[in-house]
Amino acid sequence: MSDLLCLERVTAGYAADIDVLRNLSLTVPAGKITGLIGLNGAGKSTLMKTICGFLRPKTGAIRFDGADITGIEPHALIRRGISCIPQESSLFPYLSVEHNLRLPLEALVHARPGLPRAEAARRLDEALEEFPALGAKLKSPAGDLSGGQQKMLEFAKAHVVRPRLCLIDEPSIGLAPKIAGEVYQWIRLFSAGGMGILLVDHNVRRVVNMAEYIYVLSLGEVTAQGRRSDFAGNLHEQVRAWLGVNF
Ligand SMILES: Nc1ncnc2c1ncn2[C@@H]1O[C@H](COP(=O)(O)OP(=O)(O)OP(=O)(O)O)[C@@H](O)[C@H]1O
Ligand SMILES: [Mg+2]
Numbered sequence: 001m002s003d004l005l006c007l008e009r010v011t012a013g014y015a016a017d018i019d020v021l022r023n024l025s026l027t028v029p030a031g032k033i034t035g036l037i038g039l040n041g042a043g044k045s046t047l048m049k050t051i052c053g054f055l056r057p058k059t060g061a062i063r064f065d066g067a068d069i070t071g072i073e074p075h076a077l078i079r080r081g082i083s084c085i086p087q088e089s090s091l092f093p094y095l096s097v098e099h100n101l102r103l104p105l106e107a108l109v110h111a112r113p114g115l116p117r118a119e120a121a122r123r124l125d126e127a128l129e130e131f132p133a134l135g136a137k138l139k140s141p142a143g144d145l146s147g148g149q150q151k152m153l154e155f156a157k158a159h160v161v162r163p164r165l166c167l168i169d170e171p172s173i174g175l176a177p178k179i180a181g182e183v184y185q186w187i188r189l190f191s192a193g194g195m196g197i198l199l200v201d202h203n204v205r206r207v208v209n210m211a212e213y214i215y216v217l218s219l220g221e222v223t224a225q226g227r228r229s230d231f232a233g234n235l236h237e238q239v240r241a242w243l244g245v246n247f
Helices: 044-051 074-080 097-109 117-130 132-137 147-161 177-192 204-210 235-243
Strands: 003-012 021-029 033-037 059-064 082-085 165-169 196-200 213-218 221-227
Touching: 003 044, 003 196, 021 033, 021 044, 021 059, 021 196, 021 213, 021 221, 033 044, 033 204, 044 082, 044 165, 044 196, 074 082, 074 097, 082 147, 097 117, 097 132, 097 147, 117 132, 117 147, 132 147, 147 177, 177 196, 177 204, 204 235, 213 235, 221 235
Parallel strands: 033 196, 033 213, 082 165, 165 196
Antiparallel strands: 003 021, 003 059, 213 221
16 A cells, blocks of 8 residues: 655754754555654654644655645645644634534635535534534533543544544543543544554553554654564563663
């Protein structure tokens, strides 16, 4: 299967003289889950922000479905089919759940060529079928929802735009184990629908269980990579060695 996303020797950072990502190359195929693991501060979220257009690479190139998307702004990337569920919340806390769901759809309706309004309404209904707990909270401010419900709204927001690639950063952090289990089911649902997924998660075992291919990031560099089967066996020892640290 051809690669949906391709990073070629990308260097990026927040200050001119400090590179957080260094010469980083990776690929994400369509319809599969690709995992990214690494210690705190390794640059995982920075990589997500760079792919989503919030940070412009200093050098290197990012290609999506064969097209060069290096330096393209986030709103334009959403229209091309790239969505992000960030580590921090992307919700508008004072707007209702419904309003939070309608905003990305409105952006698609007004895009050129735009999404037909009837299709936007259908997608909203479908999101409420997939995530029924949101239906009862439709008029509540998003900020009043529980942590798990807010995460559900983040996934529903991504679902309505039908992205081809979804970047998911630490989706289960701070959630109770039962809710975290639901989150991973939603990720599988996205993947089963044909979406390419780049998944960042502290839970290494979970990433290895879910992802077909895994990258290990250390200090902004890919220090190891392999298929799920390569990570089988003594996971702890192997990951420790690959990250090059004791923990
Ligand atoms: N907005 C910012 N401005 C300046 N430096 C930043 C900014 N965000 C992150 N950094 C720095 O970039 C480096 C990588 O941070 P990043 O958040 O990408 O790591 P991470 O792998 O996602 O870590 P975590 O596992 O804690 O989420 C760190 O040294 C961090 O301090
Ligand atoms: Mg992070």
